[in-house]
Structure formats: structure tokens, C-alpha cells
Amino acid sequence: MGKALLLVVLVGLGLGFLIPLDEGDSPKAEVAQSAEPAEVAAERPAGPAAAGWGTETRLRRESGGHFLAQARINGQPIQAVVDTGASTVALTVADAQRAGIAVDPSRFDVVGTGASGAVRGHEISLSSVSVDGKEVRSIRGVVLEGLDVSLLGQSYLSRISGVEMRGDEMVLR
Secondary structure (H helix, E strand, C coil), X not given: CHHXXXXXXXXXXXXXXXXXXXXXXXXXXXXXCCCCCHHHHHHCCCCCCCCCCCCCEEEECCCCCCCEEEEEECCEEEEEEECCCCCCEEECHHHHHHCCCCCCHHHCEEEEEECCEEEEEEEEEEEEEEECCEEEEEEEXXXXXXXXXXXXXXXXXXXXXXXXXXXXXXEEC
């Protein structure tokens, strides 16, 4: 089952990179206004995922066509592409190490097949994943060899209140 899961992740990633987009899009995040105490606002994650604390997080499509979010994985800040076609959270080796996961690339196994052939990595369990205060605990994931950017897939997205696309905007609830 692990190989099938990874194959679905890789197919989703591949499809996400193949969708043609208008290069004129600007990499902006909309910030929702909220009445919150200053000390709460100071704790809000900064970066592409800035939005309504505890309500909606609005992400603008980046110039490359992807939606980037500043996530906290095992408490550590990690920038990731929100990939609705990926079935799990997939981390780069560097991001996995930053999140406190012991990674030994010499022990990676073939975990699936992608467009370029065999994909190597290993399955992991993450203590927590959150974006803009939307935290989910005990998340399945995978560390992949050669991955350029970490991915937030369905093992996280299916456990928050909702994900909606509105043109060049993605809304996380």
C-alpha cells in the first residue's frame, strides 16, 4: 500500500507542474482583517500563508503557478507547496532534518515510480502540521530524495475544515 500511496503523490505532483498558467500573476498573499489582541497577531506566522488567524487562510497563486504556504511541521517553519493532488505530506531531506526527523539517505528504498523512473525515500510520521493555526496531529508523510520543495498533501488537507479554489486564490479553513 505504501508504494501505491507514493505513486499517487508523485502523479499529483507531476500533474501540478504540468498545468499551464499565466506568468503575469504576482506572488502576493491577501491578508484578512481581524480584531485580535496584539499578542495574538504577533504570533501569527509570517510569509505566504498570512491570513485570517483561526478562520480562513487565503493564498494567492505564485508566478510559477503554485500556492505556497508557510507551514509549521513538528513546530519548525517550512515553506511548502499546497498540492491537492498529493495524497500525503512530502518533505525534502533538508526540511525533514529541520523538523527533527532523523534522515539517512543511504537507507532510502524505492518507494514508487515517477515520470523520471524510480523514486527513493521513506515513509514517516509527523507529530504536527499547521498552517496559520490550522493544526493537525499525527500525520502520515514521506521524505523523498531529490524533492526540491516540500508538499502539503491530503494527509493534512483532508483533516482541516476545508480547501477551496477561487481562480488564482486558494482558501484553507
